[in-house]
Amino acid sequence: MKKPAACLSRRQFIALAGHGAAALTLLNLPFEGHAAAPGGKVRIGVVGSGNVGTALGRLWAQAGHQVMFSSRSLDADKTLAKEIGANASAGSPKDAVAFGDVILFAVPYRALPDLGKELAPALKGKIVIDACNPFPDRDGDIANWAREKGAGLASSELLPGARIVRGFNAIPAARMGAANKQPPRIGMPIAGDDKGAIEVVTALVSEIGYEPVLVGGLAMGRHLIPGSPLAGERSPAEIRKIAAGL
């Protein structure tokens, strides 16, 4: 298993995985834009409010974080925000990136090159959760390039300056709301190079019911796609065992 450039100590990681929301409060959150909201809550900008963006944004809003949904369909996002109610709002992708301490990207992979250019100044230094998967049939040549390079490293080239953590890539969106209700906990493989970003994402993943498993640096993101040995719902122990053999 490749090691991330900077990784959490085992003790830190176990503490975070076990405490979720509390971890956000305890952490010295490395936000560059603005401080965390009171009570350890953060502002989350969602770019792509389809199956994944809606499922995760809803869970985080219900957990008390401020969530702004965005896509190219502002009216639909306003309707979604109204339906979710407390803590939800809608804006353009630019608004969502400016708003968020943490940005969830949940768009078809082919949208990343233009979004990366359009949002580059605002994305610099932001923590980004990259749920996007490259599928040649859907996304065209960019997906072949991303698969060859590895999805994590490719995303970091397309979203320069962002502090990327790959996660939520290979479980169905329809199951994302189920983890809270399902003991024992399902593992969520994540990969990233930025220690502060990993800490924050670890807490957010844990808070909605998954046990985050850091499988390595962003280069390991190539394995966080559907169809890989790490895909699907697995126990944390299974994920660690599989990742160790990759």
Ligand SMILES: NC(=O)c1ccc[n+]([C@@H]2O[C@H](COP(=O)([O-])OP(=O)(O)OC[C@H]3O[C@@H](n4cnc5c(N)ncnc54)[C@H](OP(=O)(O)O)[C@@H]3O)[C@@H](O)[C@H]2O)c1
């Ligand atoms: N579905 C799953 O089970 C699942 C699970 C894990 C990961 N993923 C990955 O997560 C990503 C999203 O999947 P999804 O199923 O949520 O897709 P989806 O339901 O088709 O939603 C995509 C969202 O992105 C928006 N979008 C598309 N192009 C955009 C652009 N250029 N700028 C801003 N917004 C744009 C779409 O809205 P507009 O078209 O109105 O802009 C829509 O809100 C994909 O890369 C997918 O492979 C999916």
